[in-house]
Amino acid sequence: MAQIFSRSADTWLRLGLLVLFVGLTGGLLVALALDRSDYRTGRNWVVEQPLPFSHAHHVGELKIDCRYCHSSVESSAMASLPPTETCMTCHSQIWKNADLLEPLRKSLRESQPLHWQRVVELPDYVYFHHGVHVNAGVGCSECHGAVDRMQLMFKAEPLSMGQCLACHRDPAPHLRPAGQVTRLQWHTDQDRRALGEQLMKDRRIDPRGLSDCGICHR
Amino acid sequence: MNGWRCALIIAVLCSGCDDMSRQARIEQQRAGALFENGLSSRQPPVGTVARGQLEREAILQQRPPLTDALLTRGEASYQTFCTPCHGLSGRGDGLVVGRGFPAPPALTEPRLLGASDAQLMHVIAQGKGLMYGYESRIPPAERWAIVAHVRLLQLSQHAPLEGLPAELRQAFEENNQ
Numbered sequence: 063m064a065q066i067f068s069r070s071a072d073t074w075l076r077l078g079l080l081v082l083f084v085g086l087t088g089g090l091l092v093a094l095a096l097d098r099s100d101y102r103t104g105r106n107w108v109v110e111q112p113l114p115f116s117h118a119h120h121v122g123e124l125k126i127d128c129r130y131c132h133s134s135v136e137s138s139a140m141a142s143l144p145p146t147e148t149c150m151t152c153h154s155q156i157w158k159n160a161d162l163l164e165p166l167r168k169s170l171r172e173s174q175p176l177h178w179q180r181v182v183e184l185p186d187y188v189y190f191h192h193g194v195h196v197n198a199g200v201g202c203s204e205c206h207g208a209v210d211r212m213q214l215m216f217k218a219e220p221l222s223m224g225q226c227l228a229c230h231r232d233p234a235p236h237l238r239p240a241g242q243v244t245r246l247q248w249h250t251d252q253d254r255r256a257l258g259e260q261l262m263k264d265r266r267i268d269p270r271g272l273s274d275c276g277i278c279h280r
Numbered sequence: 281m282n283g284w285r286c287a288l289i290i291a292v293l294c295s296g297c298d299d300m301s302r303q304a305r306i307e308q309q310r311a312g313a314l315f316e317n318g319l320s321s322r323q324p325p326v327g328t329v330a331r332g333q334l335e336r337e338a339i340l341q342q343r344p345p346l347t348d349a350l351l352t353r354g355e356a357s358y359q360t361f362c363t364p365c366h367g368l369s370g371r372g373d374g375l376v377v378g379r380g381f382p383a384p385p386a387l388t389e390p391r392l393l394g395a396s397d398a399q400l401m402h403v404i405a406q407g408k409g410l411m412y413g414y415e416s417r418i419p420p421a422e423r424w425a426i427v428a429h430v431r432l433l434q435l436s437q438h439a440p441l442e443g444l445p446a447e448l449r450q451a452f453e454e455n456n457q
Contacts, residue, residue: 124375127360133417140308151412152364155381185301241356 103220112176113165114214121246122210128202128244139191143178146170181215182206189280199237199261203246204229210246230272234258237267339420343397346428354429357422361414370433382410387430388437400427 100106120126129135131144146169157163169176182205184190196202203209207218219225229236237258242248250257262269271277311318324330344350359368367373370387377383385392404423407413418426441449 124364124379126364126376129360130364130417137419143309145416147412148417152376152381154412155410156376156379185299186303186305187300240352244360 098220098222100220103222104217105220106216106218108214108216109179109181111179111215113162116213117209117215118211118213128209128246135192136196137193139189139193141192143180146176182217182221184221188278190278196243198233198265198267199239199243200229200233201236201238201243201245201248203248204236208246226278227273230277231269233267233269233272234262237261336420339424340401343427344421344424346431350425350428351432353422354425354427354432357418357426358429361418362426365411369437370430384409384411388434393434393438397427400430 096102121128128141131148132141133144133148135141146166149166150170153163153166165176168174205219205221209215209218212218235254235258238248239257239261261267306312306314306320310320312320314320315322358366362370363374364376365372365374365381365384366387367377372383372386374381401423403411404418404426405413405415414423441452444452
């Protein structure tokens with residue numbers, strides 16, 4: 063009876079198994095890496111807006127506080143995008159004939175809101191309340207980065223679930239004293255952990271249960 | 281065989297699912313399909329009184345007691361909403377004025393020392409001259425806090441020497457000699 067397997071069959075089998083193993087793990091790794099890539103999370107990608115608003119100019123140079131435009135950030139879930147009226151508070155006088163601002167004037171003339179595009183948008187199954195975070199002392203730049211240096215707005219952090227959880231499990235080093243929350247370049251020489259733990263005590267922030275599923279998925 | 285078929289059907293069905301990160305629901309500040317012009321809710325009919333409206337209006341009438349907490353809040357709100365034009369000291373030298381916005385009068389000038397609380401509240405809400413109203417941006421209780429801070433700025437720049445505590449007065453007189 064002739065041999066069923068050739069002399070090299072064993073080698074081919076081993077090679078095949080190796081290729082299968084490498085292919086599967088490699089494929090998985092590539093998929094994981096792609097899932098965390100900036101392309102997927104949107105990090106560092108400038109979002110096109112109705113007009114090229116510069117946070118670097120308004121926040122960095124003119125020192126306008128975040129809350130001037132995002133006025134509901136302390137009291138509601140959403141920080142809120144400003145209505146045309148807010149822009150016109152200054153631009154009714156400054157740069158009032160600039161071509162760049164034509165979409166703004168058109169919006170005012172026709173009473174149609176500007177369609178600002180959201181740069182950071184959590185999935186719909188995540189409950190997030192800006193007010194709670196701001197009042198607890200989480201600085202804007204913890205999630206939004208150095209907005210005062212961004213000519214055009216982009217997402218500075220991937221804002222993955224892992225990031226939310228890291229802070230929820232150990233909030234102390236991310237907390238700031240009152241009045242420093244919107245200071246994007248705030249810096250202290252104090253030990254952030256010791257400071258944060260003191261602030262947690264003062265504000266009665268109890269970290270137990272902060273990483274329960276129902277805190278964000280309700 | 282049946283098991284394989286089941287698995288195949290489940291796999292095909294699952295591929296049709298999205299991850300529910302964008303759900304068909306009405307969101308704040310996003311156009312909805314409920315009413316014309318992308319509105320998701322109706323404007324209240326003329327003459328209706330919204331829940332909580334009377335309480336909000338009642339806050340406007342009565343000036344809250346001048347506490348430390350009110351002044352702290354007033355300073356924060358003043359710095360957020362007023363400093364771009366009026367400047368940190370209220371002299372009308374904000375950074376936006378430096379960029380060409382006509383300078384507002386100093387909040388500390390004699391004419392405004394005599395302005396009543398109600399007048400200041402009205403200007404914050406409705407604006408005056410080139411100043412836009414901030415009614416939609418600053419809630420009534422916070423407007424009172426800002427009024428308190430404006431009074432503080434006025435006092436700080438017109439404080440009588442006799443009104444100072446002995447220590448500060450001594451320090452001032454020593455510096456001026």
